[in-house]
Amino acid sequence: MSSFGPALPGGSEPVEFTVDLTSHEMLRRTHALAALGPDWDPVAALRGEQEAYDLLYSGLDAEQQRLYDELVAAGVLPRRGGGHAAA
Incomplete structure (x- = not known):
């Protein structure tokens, strides 16, 4: 038996x-950043992502709003739009 384990x-x-x-x-x-190109703006990308999430959770019907509120209360989703899904 060696220090590396039993013999094979x-x-x-x-x-x-x-x-x-x-x-x-x-x-x-390096390749990932090169693929994004010199015009990539991470702040604008994040802002666009936040706007997309706000849109995703806007215009919910009563049942969807109830489920959204439950998910927020459970800590699964962040609260958006000042306490309501519609932003």
Whole structure:
């Protein structure tokens, strides 16, 4: 028995190794930002996402509003539009 564990069939010992994915992650991030382009505005993107959520939860009928309120009370959804789903 070795410090790495029991011997494998055929007398082979397991080999310890590590893989550092740091350089791969940096390359992935570089490609992702390059794909977004130089005109990408993260603040505008977030603002647009918030507006889309507000629209998603607007104009609810009574049953949808009740379910929305339950989900907010349970902490599943954030409160939007000053206490009502319609913003």
